[in-house]
Amino acid sequence: MDIYIKGIQIAYSGIQVTLQITIFAVIIGVIAGLIVALGKMSSIKPVKIVFSVYVEALRGTPLVVQALIVYAGVPMLLQKYGIAFKWEDPIIASILVCGINSSAYVAEIIRSGLQAVDKGQMEAARSLGMTHAQAMRFIIVPQAFRIILPPLANEFIALLKETAVLSIISVVEVTRKSMLWAAATFEAWPAYLGTAFVYLSITIPLSRLVAYMERRMAQSDRSK
């Protein structure tokens, strides 16, 4: 039994890194995602195309490949042009990769959230003399926010799990901790059971929270 607890403890010692990467990545993802969403909804054709390609490229390639490109590929490219560059800490590269990756998904969440607000709302706001910007700020965004929140929390959960692949670029997070311990002790079964347990201890409460938010939203929709 002790060996199982040890397995959990080992995995748990990587939680700080996993959470750190996830939280900062989501912050970058939300800010960049907002810009990308607005870019994709732009009425200027070239802008729309650039951001659409950005989203397609990021959603169409595995995170692990994106991590390798940024962590291993980019320094090599820069060195080729005589710029000495090396990632000081793979965590920084990880946050960047996950943030960029997440921005594509967040952009789609934001875009569909904004478009889910009834178009009569914009018309009513404009008919009252509001500018497009005022209508967005006071009428559309507050309503879209409630629609966006649950899928955004889901994106956080998805990203948290995805960070496991960062072990490939030598980030010592939850999964990597377990791998190192398993390699040293040959206790693969308790090691990876512990890994799973640690992820679940975060994802289960979070998905409960999302379910709760979705229920509350459904209620307020019924009373509209």
Added chain:
Amino acid sequence: MIVVNNLTKKYGNLEVLRGITVTIEKSEVVCVIGPSGSGKSTFLRCINMLETPTSGEIYINGEQINKKDVDINKIRKNLGMVFQNFNLFPHMTTLENITISPIQVNKIPKEEAEKEARELLMMVGLHDKADVYPGSLSGGQKQRAAIARALAMKPEIMLFDEPTSSLDPEMVGEVLQVMKDLANRGMTMVIVTHEMGFAREVADRVLFIDEGLILEQGKPEEIFGNPQHERTKNFLSKVL
């Protein structure tokens, strides 16, 4: 005063309005009737530029509004609009629905805006609903709140786009009563409606629009009592 001159609107190849010309005087109440898809809602929505006309001119108080360099937000302040589906803001209380635009657009102090909003709510009979959300209002109450919201901008002209069409029958009367009161106060009103009884009672003039044209217009007793055009007769025989 509203002057519409040879207004057309096309969606691709579909010609919804085919040359509407009409002048609406100050304090006049004009009801627009006609079959579904005749273009009457599009006509109304062109008046405050929710739809962009394909050609023709629209003047409000002498100023052409369908020009490039016009500040449409400023003109819309003078044009209240009431929608078929109310379009109240569900994330705000009734009072906030009414005060948001006076506060944000007209920069009126909050206390003053709220005081005026309460007076408007009194007028439409919703003074006890100031602090509830639209979700808990009935259809008729929602539409009366929407009228109060439009009035809060102190418009000279009110546009109504089928204001009673999505109401349960027993709630139509309370909304029409508020509109009647407005008409009696001398508000200039353009109303797209299927309520023929209301049009007959309240309108100064009735426009019959079919296939994107004003086919016939006149005092309600003329239109309803002695329609000239075959299509008007046909339409009225179906709805009356």
